[in-house]
Amino acid sequence: MLIDGLQCGYFNRDVFTMLKEGGFTCVTSTLGFWEGSQASLDAIGRWRRMARANADLMLIARTAADIEHAHETGRVAFLLGFQNSTLFDGRIDYVELFADLGVRVVQLTYNNQNDAGGSCYEASDSGLARFGRELIREMNNVGILVDLSHVGDRTTLDAIEFSEKPVAISHANAASLFPHKRNKSDRVLKALAEHGGVIGCATYRNITPENACQSVRGWCEMVARTVEIAGIDHVAIGTDEGHSNTQADLDWMRSGHWTRGVDYGAGSAARPGKVPKPEWLQRTSDLAKVRQGLLDVGFSESERDKILFGNWLRVYREVFR
Amino acid sequence: MLIDGLQCGYFNRDVFTMLKEGGFTCVTSTLGFWEGSQASLDAIGRWRRMARANADLMLIARTAADIEHAHETGRVAFLLGFQNSTLFDGRIDYVELFADLGVRVVQLTYNNQNDAGGSCYEASDSGLARFGRELIREMNNVGILVDLSHVGDRTTLDAIEFSEKPVAISHANAASLFPHKRNKSDRVLKALAEHGGVIGCATYRNITPENACQSVRGWCEMVARTVEIAGIDHVAIGTDEGHSNTQADLDWMRSGHWTRGVDYGAGSAARPGKVPKPEWLQRTSDLAKVRQGLLDVGFSESERDKILFGNWLRVYREVFR
Numbered sequence: 229m230l231i232d233g234l235q236c237g238y239f240n241r242d243v244f245t246m247l248k249e250g251g252f253t254c255v256t257s258t259l260g261f262w263e264g265s266q267a268s269l270d271a272i273g274r275w276r277r278m279a280r281a282n283a284d285l286m287l288i289a290r291t292a293a294d295i296e297h298a299h300e301t302g303r304v305a306f307l308l309g310f311q312n313s314t315l316f317d318g319r320i321d322y323v324e325l326f327a328d329l330g331v332r333v334v335q336l337t338y339n340n341q342n343d344a345g346g347s348c349y350e351a352s353d354s355g356l357a358r359f360g361r362e363l364i365r366e367m368n369n370v371g372i373l374v375d376l377s378h379v380g381d382r383t384t385l386d387a388i389e390f391s392e393k394p395v396a397i398s399h400a401n402a403a404s405l406f407p408h409k410r411n412k413s414d415r416v417l418k419a420l421a422e423h424g425g426v427i428g429c430a431t432y433r434n435i436t437p438e439n440a441c442q443s444v445r446g447w448c449e450m451v452a453r454t455v456e457i458a459g460i461d462h463v464a465i466g467t468d469e470g471h472s473n474t475q476a477d478l479d480w481m482r483s484g485h486w487t488r489g490v491d492y493g494a495g496s497a498a499r500p501g502k503v504p505k506p507e508w509l510q511r512t513s514d515l516a517k518v519r520q521g522l523l524d525v526g527f528s529e530s531e532r533d534k535i536l537f538g539n540w541l542r543v544y545r546e547v548f549r
Numbered sequence: 550m551l552i553d554g555l556q557c558g559y560f561n562r563d564v565f566t567m568l569k570e571g572g573f574t575c576v577t578s579t580l581g582f583w584e585g586s587q588a589s590l591d592a593i594g595r596w597r598r599m600a601r602a603n604a605d606l607m608l609i610a611r612t613a614a615d616i617e618h619a620h621e622t623g624r625v626a627f628l629l630g631f632q633n634s635t636l637f638d639g640r641i642d643y644v645e646l647f648a649d650l651g652v653r654v655v656q657l658t659y660n661n662q663n664d665a666g667g668s669c670y671e672a673s674d675s676g677l678a679r680f681g682r683e684l685i686r687e688m689n690n691v692g693i694l695v696d697l698s699h700v701g702d703r704t705t706l707d708a709i710e711f712s713e714k715p716v717a718i719s720h721a722n723a724a725s726l727f728p729h730k731r732n733k734s735d736r737v738l739k740a741l742a743e744h745g746g747v748i749g750c751a752t753y754r755n756i757t758p759e760n761a762c763q764s765v766r767g768w769c770e771m772v773a774r775t776v777e778i779a780g781i782d783h784v785a786i787g788t789d790e791g792h793s794n795t796q797a798d799l800d801w802m803r804s805g806h807w808t809r810g811v812d813y814g815a816g817s818a819a820r821p822g823k824v825p826k827p828e829w830l831q832r833t834s835d836l837a838k839v840r841q842g843l844l845d846v847g848f849s850e851s852e853r854d855k856i857l858f859g860n861w862l863r864v865y866r867e868v869f870r
Contacts, residue, residue: 266586272646273645321595
């Protein structure tokens with residue numbers, strides 16, 4: 229089994245085939261970044277169409293049992309995820325409605341502060357806001373995993389503390405290994421672990437140490453250092469791999485409809501565009517290399533399996549209804 | 550058992566109590582007239598809140614088995630209904646999404662022509678339109694009952710013919726008994742019956758013969774005449790009772806956001822406002838009088854039970870997934 233806590237971009241039959249052949253059991257896909265309820269319903273509709281048309285290759289999972297069923301039938305399970313809570317249009321009632329429609333992972337904030345809390349890119353992080361508390365309580369109740377990847381550190385700590393269910397940092401790295409606003413402090417990672425959560429280690433070049441991009445061994449060593457911080461039960465994979473994203477897609481992710489200016493997201497004026505994929509991960513299916521790679525850096529098979537799928541599965545079992 | 554194919558207005562604990570005491574087993578409630586997807590999600594959210602707060606009195610039913618369960622536990626089952634297909638925002642994908650959220654009855658058009666077909670108030674009825682065909686096919690597939698009450702005669706006939714599942718005229722009367730644009734020709738009623746559908750006879754004064762408003766016997770005689778037209782397996786009850794509607798609500802139902810002028814709906818310039826309830830039906834719970842009333846006009850007990858609940862239950866079993 230192999231579970232990836234976050235991928236984005238364009239999914240289609242070729243991607244499903246590639247992921248299946250790459251041995252992926254489950255992938256959380258991103259259905260939205262800035263969108264409100266209507267566009268989010270549209271995205272769910274598109275995924276259902278894809279699921280009907282590609283039922284031999286994949287399915288949309290609602291439970292950990294669905295993921296196991298996908299594995300047993302040789303298909304890839306997808307968890308429907310959103311990288312922002314804007315899909316709820318500020319309405320607490322919508323959390324249950326979207327859960328009913330299959331949404332399983334929602335990030336509280338994306339690159340900007342919103343009614344739920346602060347983002348990692350804001351100069352000042354408000355901490356978890358009033359609506360953010362309501363959201364987490366409701367997400368706990370209806371079985372949606374709280375994702376804190378792009379969320380600011382203070383809001384992240386508040387959310388970890390406030391949530392009665394384990395939460396996730398689905399796609400980020402340790403800031404002590406690669407300093408970046410998107411990466412998480414040791415304090416955050418330890419709090420996450422104390423509350424049963426999981427971080428998915430990323431392969432996205434803008435937030436990943438260069439030696440971890442150069443070789444699978446380098447990336448697996450980064451994972452080993454992350455395990456030293458958060459513990460073997462709390463580290464998993466969340467690549468942040470994007471499928472066929474264009475500059476226009478990157479512009480939408482970063483500038484959305486919120487600025488007339490240019491925003492570089494995890495990039496910078498010096499690194500404004502798409503960054504190259506890691507040398508060892510030219511195709512997403514190359515992620516299978518970490519099966520051996522994690523053993524090579526000293527993990528036992530049972531430890532490796534926690535990283536590959538076991539930790540995610542445990543959290544999914546605890547969170548999904 | 551007693552099933553009412555349509556009620557509208559404001560539902561609250563007092564109404565639920567009154568309906569329970571009046572012996573209602575199941576009521577289709579109207580959640581929208583002109584609203585798009587977002588306002589329709591809001592309405593579903595409100596109904597779920599009500600269902601949580603009043604679980605001792607009522608539940609939201611998704612299947613005929615849920616209705617029977619409500620009956621066994623002494624509660625009123627509600628089917629979530631919409632009097633227009635505008636909730637789908639023109640998107641075929643939304644039909645399944647709203648079905649997943651519990652929507653079980655949707656009228657193709659309300660008082661105005663839309664992308665699905667023609668309304669009873671249009672000068673010229675287009676017949677079932679391109680999107681209307683798609684809608685019916687999808688509603689058949691996902692288990693939403695097609696309602697044709699306010700739909701124009703030509704579109705109604707097309708829809709009856711096109712649908713592979715039985716359809717409903719949830720709240721109307723026979724035009725041959727009371728000529729009114731909202732009422733249905735004998736031709737329509739016979740076609741409805743031939744395809745296994747059901748008409749719910751109304752008590753709404755604007756579309757009901759005066760003698761049927763004067764006494765329960767008069768109303769039951771109207772039902773008997775409707776049975777002569779459509780047959781005993783195809784006539785049921787759909788009162789069109791409104792709870793606490795104000796003039797402002799009536800204005801919304803009629804003028805919506807589509808006209809700067811005044812529209813009288815089923816009323817007229819001579820009869821512009823709320824009409825009095827039938828003399829024998831001052832409270833909705835008085836509908837229980839028809840249990841005896843239908844026997845008094847000559848129906849056998851088994852015939853009466855088809856009208857009271859059996860015909861609706863049969864259609865619900867055939868249509869709901």
